[in-house]
Amino acid sequence: MLKIKNLSVKHGQIEAVKGVSLHINPKEIITLIGSNGAGKTSLLEAIVGLNKNIDGEINFNGTDIIKLNSDQIVNLGISLVPEGRQIFSKMTVSDNLLLGAYPRLKKEKVSSISFDFIYTLFPILKEKTKLLAGTLSGGQQQMVAIGRALMAKPKILLLDEPSTGLAPLVIKDIFKILFNLKEQLGISIILVEQNARLALEYSTRGYVIETGFIVSEGDSKDLLSDNNIVRAYLGKNYKEVTDK
């Protein structure tokens, strides 16, 4: 479905991603694990066209998307839920959601845009639709960020550390919703997570990225039982140690 080959991503002279190859199949969740600064965000941003200082191949359902701009990539069906959520706290929940539909407005009228699907998925957002997004709890704000990405009707959803700053029970709720998106709608998901153990439990495969290179990949259950990976990324204190 999405095939990345030998992708390099630079910020000016700094090469953040160095010849990465990975793929995701239809209706699959994969996890990307890596320490701070490993290149995870750079990789996700490059996939959705937010950084054009890139080299290599990104093929989505047979289309080479490396030269396309962000709106075109979103319209083809890849959406990013960015690190730190990036919602607009002084705008209402519904206006934040509507922003996610912006790339669709080239083909559709605003009046035809429906929020029903998002409100079915996150009923609490329906209750809060007219409130300023900044007044919501962290978990609800993450739902807004996910809802906004879903408004573009993606086939692949990229999530950059969705659990940051959320309570364990809220994190589980969010992961369950992501799992249901995959099961019920067939949306594929690339999950970047510091909370690596939980993410691997919800995914079929995982990749480990270190200083811009993929250093390990495999079935999630194999990664979960790999001693080196457990020691480096899944140890009891991993989250506390690496959380910003």
Ligand SMILES: Nc1ncnc2c1ncn2[C@@H]1O[C@H](COP(=O)(O)OP(=O)(O)OP(=O)(O)O)[C@@H](O)[C@H]1O
């Ligand atoms: N806008 C930028 N300008 C210059 N260097 C950058 C920029 N963004 C990222 N980098 C550098 O690129 C490398 C990869 O950063 P990136 O944010 O992709 O890592 P990450 O794996 O997402 O880290 P984190 O876990 O902290 O979110 C780091 O060395 C970082 O300092």
Ligand SMILES: [Mg+2]
């Ligand atoms: Mg990051």
